[in-house]
Every structure is written in C-alpha cells, then in structure tokens.
Amino acid sequence: MKRLLLPLSCVFVAAPAAAQPAASTAPPPAPATDNAVAKPLRFSFTSTSAFGVTHAKFFNQLVGARLDYRFTPRFAFGAAFAYANLKGKDRRVSNVLPEVSTEYRVPLKGETVGMPVRFALGFLPKNGPTLRIGGGFDISATDSVSFELIPLEPMVWITRDRPEVSLDAHAGVRIAF
Numbered sequence: 001m002k003r004l005l006l007p008l009s010c011v012f013v014a015a016p017a018a019a020q021p022a023a024s025t026a027p028p029p030a031p032a033t034d035n036a037v038a039k040p041l042r043f044s045f046t047s048t049s050a051f052g053v054t055h056a057k058f059f060n061q062l063v064g065a066r067l068d069y070r071f072t073p074r075f076a077f078g079a080a081f082a083y084a085n086l087k088g089k090d091r092r093v094s095n096v097l098p099e100v101s102t103e104y105r106v107p108l109k110g111e112t113v114g115m116p117v118r119f120a121l122g123f124l125p126k127n128g129p130t131l132r133i134g135g136g137f138d139i140s141a142t143d144s145v146s147f148e149l150i151p152l153e154p155m156v157w158i159t160r161d162r163p164e165v166s167l168d169a170h171a172g173v174r175i176a177f
Contacts, residue, residue: 128158
C-alpha cells in the first residue's frame with residue numbers, strides 16, 4: 001500500500017473564526033438642533049376683550065383655554081375653546097367659540113422675549129365663522145411659564161345680517177409641558 005503524503009495545509013482545516021460582536025449598524029444619535037422642542041405642548045388660559053368698530057358698536061368678552069403643539073420653537077398649531085359673553089339684540093347672551101390657530105414666533109431677545117403672530121379661524125354657533133389675526137409680545141418667566149399680550153388683534157365676526165369687525169386686546173398665561 002502506498003501512502004499518500006498531503007501537505008500540512010490540507011490536513012488541518014481552519015477553524016471558524018471566533019464569534020466577534022457585530023459592528024453596530026445604527027447611526028450615532030444626532031446632536032440636538034435648534035429645531036428641537038424640549039416641551040412641545042403648551043396649555044394657555046386666555047382672555048380677550050373685543051370692541052366693535054363697524055355698524056353695531058359692541059363689546060364682547062371671551063375667556064377660554066388653548067392647547068398648542070409646537071413643531072419647532074417658532075411654529076405652532078393649536079385649538080381653543082372660549083366662553084363668549086356677547087352683545088345680543090336685546091340683552092347679553094352666552095355662547096362658546098371653538099377655534100383652530102397657527103402661530104409663528106419671532107424671537108426678539110433670545111428665547112426670553114418674542115413676538116407671536118397668530119392666525120385663527122373659529123365658528124360661533126347661531127352666528128357664523130370668525131377670523132382673527134394678531135401680533136404682540138410674549139415673555140418667558142421660566143422654562144415652562146410665559147405670558148402673552150396682544151394689544152391689537154383685528155377680528156371679523158360673520159353674523160346673519162352682515163360681517164362685523166372688532167379690535168381686540170388679548171392676554172394669556174401659557175404653560176409648556
């Protein structure tokens with residue numbers, strides 16, 4: 001019998017490499033950007049005084065609450081409900097005014113002082129739609145609490161007879177969470 005001589009490399013089969021941990025394929029966490037909002041939700045308590053300037057001179061008072069979602073530190077979208085004490089034909093009447101709004105905040109002094117510019121659409125039952133555009137100031141007291149003041153906020157009230165225009169003064173306290 002003849003012996004077959006194999007080279008040493010053929011005789012020993014290479015053992016599989018020891019299991020090594022797979023390299024992480026997940027990207028590293030992205031650094032925080034200026035667009036990150038630490039507390040995106042804001043709850044506001046608001047009061048608005050409306051002074052009618054067209055056909056029927058009137059005074060209406062709105063007291064309510066608004067919930068905003070901030071997409072960025074400058075842009076927010078929200079919804080509000082306000083109790084409305086309105087001038088009626090013969091006497092004062094009560095109603096509720098639901099609104100949706102969008103807001104753009106222009107920073108004036110860092111993040112502490114800013115100028116919110118707001119556009120709101122609403123519907124007053126038994127009367128009709130409302131439209132309001134306002135711009136004013138907001139001042140942050142803490143990271144979570146701020147105050148807003150909109151001294152001149154024109155508003156259009158569509159009534160059954162004709163549209164009415166008011167110049168409103170708006171104040172509110174906002175709490176971010």
